[in-house]
Amino acid sequence: MSTRKPLIAGNWKMNLNHLEAIALVQKLAFALNDKDFDRVEVAVLPPFTDLRSVQTLVDGDKLRIVYGAQDLSQHEGGAYTGEISGAMLAKLNCTYAVIGHSERRQYHREEDDLVNAKVRAAYRHSLTPILCVGEGLEVRQEGAHIAHSLGQLDGALRKITAEQAKSIVVAYEPVWAIGTGEVATPEDAQEVCGALRVRLAELYDTEVASAVRILYGGSVKSGNIAGIMAQPDVDGALVGGASIDAAEFTKICRFSDMPG
Ligand SMILES: O=C(CO)COP(=O)(O)O
Numbered sequence: 025m026s027t028r029k030p031l032i033a034g035n036w037k038m039n040l041n042h043l044e045a046i047a048l049v050q051k052l053a054f055a056l057n058d059k060d061f062d063r064v065e066v067a068v069l070p071p072f073t074d075l076r077s078v079q080t081l082v083d084g085d086k087l088r089i090v091y092g093a094q095d096l097s098q099h100e101g102g103a104y105t106g107e108i109s110g111a112m113l114a115k116l117n118c119t120y121a122v123i124g125h126s127e128r129r130q131y132h133r134e135e136d137d138l139v140n141a142k143v144r145a146a147y148r149h150s151l152t153p154i155l156c157v158g159e160g161l162e163v164r165q166e167g168a169h170i171a172h173s174l175g176q177l178d179g180a181l182r183k184i185t186a187e188q189a190k191s192i193v194v195a196y197e198p199v200w201a202i203g204t205g206e207v208a209t210p211e212d213a214q215e216v217c218g219a220l221r222v223r224l225a226e227l228y229d230t231e232v233a234s235a236v237r238i239l240y241g242g243s244v245k246s247g248n249i250a251g252i253m254a255q256p257d258v259d260g261a262l263v264g265g266a267s268i269d270a271a272e273f274t275k276i277c278r279f280s281d282m283p284g
Pocket residue numbers: 035125197201202203204205241242243244262263264265266
């Protein structure tokens with residue numbers, strides 16, 4: 025039995041303004057209790073414009089929900105119009121920063137070098153990266169999904185020390201399962217998550233490999249979370265669409281009560 029605390033993280037993507045963000049976090053705080061937070065770490069990942077409001081609410085009401093950003097700049101500051109720095113996110117007490125999400129790789133042409141630079145920027149500001157890896161449909165059909173995901177992991181972790189790597193969160197998100205309703209089977213998720221953990225042991229050591237939390241993401245719902253969480257190398261979920269529905273996200277956080 026692993027000692028890794030499960031993490032259920034809601035990636036809101038480009039949904040909900042700051043007022044809607046407050047309403048959703050309030051609903052989650054009302055629905056979830058101390059027993060839930062003892063069992064599972066619950067994180068929300070709202071748009072940048074919501075973070076200050078979420079921080080104020082979490083601080084003011086001493087909520088046990090943690091939060092983070094969906095991206096950050098690799099730069100420290102200066103003439104980078106439209107970018108948000110790690111220092112700015114750290115000042116808002118963000119715990120996490122999502123890095124290398126497939127939507128950024130696809131629509132913003134983020135490659136492994138940039139992803140690596142962002143991972144390093146996150147560590148400079150004591151933010152925990154939620155590093156996303158995962159293959160598209162063609163790669164899966166060729167049977168190259170493991171090599172592809174491991175390649176993205178290798179690329180992202182260049183120059184990252186064992187001490188740093190120990191705290192990273194890796195999210196395996198097969199692109200063909202994102203927002204499509206096409207969920208990978210629990211065995212598909214385990215196959216790649218297990219391979220990612222073996223690679224962490226090769227890149228570092230077994231201490232790092234057994235400390236790192238590896239999440240699955242892609243059409244996670246209350247109806248499929250239990251089977252996914254039953255896999256030995258899956259330590260949580262990165263939830264998209266279902267994370268902006270308070271009742272549904274609450275059920276996902278209570279995955280141990282859901283039918284498998
Ligand atoms: O991309 C995802 C989370 O980062 C998954 O999105 P969906 O849960 O909407 O498929």
